[in-house]
Amino acid sequence: EDKVVQSPLSLVVHEGDTVTLNCSYEVTNFRSLLWYKQEKKAPTFLFMLTSSGIEKKSGRLSSILDKKELFSILNITATQTGDSAVYLCALNRYTSGTYKYIFGTGTRLKVLA
Amino acid sequence: DAGVTQSPTHLIKTRGQQVTLRCSPKSGHDTVSWYQQALGQGPQFIFQYYEEEERQRGNFPDRFSGHQFPNYSSELNVNALLLGDSALYLCASSLELRGSSYNEQFFGPGTRLTVL
Numbered sequence: 575e576d577k578v579v580q581s582p583l584s585l586v587v588h589e590g591d592t593v594t595l596n597c598s599y600e601v602t603n604f605r606s607l608l609w610y611k612q613e614k615k616a617p618t619f620l621f622m623l624t625s626s627g628i629e630k631k632s633g634r635l636s637s638i639l640d641k642k643e644l645f646s647i648l649n650i651t652a653t654q655t656g657d658s659a660v661y662l663c664a665l666n667r668y669t670s671g672t673y674k675y676i677f678g679t680g681t682r683l684k685v686l687a
Numbered sequence: 688d689a690g691v692t693q694s695p696t697h698l699i700k701t702r703g704q705q706v707t708l709r710c711s712p713k714s715g716h717d718t719v720s721w722y723q724q725a726l727g728q729g730p731q732f733i734f735q736y737y738e739e740e741e742r743q744r745g746n747f748p749d750r751f752s753g754h755q756f757p758n759y760s761s762e763l764n765v766n767a768l769l770l771g772d773s774a775l776y777l778c779a780s781s782l783e784l785r786g787s788s789y790n791e792q793f794f795g796p797g798t799r800l801t802v803l
Contacts, residue, residue, distance in 0.1 A: 615777075
């Protein structure tokens with residue numbers, strides 16, 4: 575059965591700290607892995623990863639995928655209070671002629687001033 | 688260019704009632720997916736609509752049904768509401784790209800349903 579597991583479930587850090595969020599998965603017909611940030615309602619897109627070992631970077635955020643060991647990490651450096659949110663990992667898999675997203679439970683990050 | 692819109696934003700119902708949630712996809716998108724997000728959980732896939740037909744379905748009972756209209760907008764209907772149906776219901780739209788490995792989904796702001 576398809577599975578997406580995120581860790582830790584929650585994390586409290588201070589501004590300026592660096593955090594690493596983990597996402598491990600078991601999915602058939604893998605197409606891509608996506609990271610989203612959810613602050614209040616709608617998840618907003620951060621990264622999409624399809625190939626192993628290629629780091630995606632956007633400002634203080636970066637992410638990498640390991641398709642052999644079946645995991646991805648999301649790094650946030652020099653954290654700010656505005657980074658406080660739930661970070662969701664989602665797998666895009668191909669099934670029955672279409673694409674489907676499977677989400678993890680998320681990591682709740684709180685950044686203290 | 689309007690993104691994904693959903694209505695209503697909040698809704699309170701009692702057990703046994705029926706509810707209809709609405710979603711308008713991002714301009715140019717033709718595929719709509721619905722998700723249920725319970726408190727503290729990740730979004731759970733309910734179903735997906737494309738060309739006015741339900742194309743895929745998650746592990747949700749038949750009380751959950753939907754519809755897609757010719758203009759690609761969609762409705763989610765839930766009958767015989769249970770307390771456990773209380774959740775944030777998210778709609779996401781995407782564009783069907785044949786052979787593409789990535790169909791980015793854009794999420795709407797969600798409808799918060801409370802069942803008393």
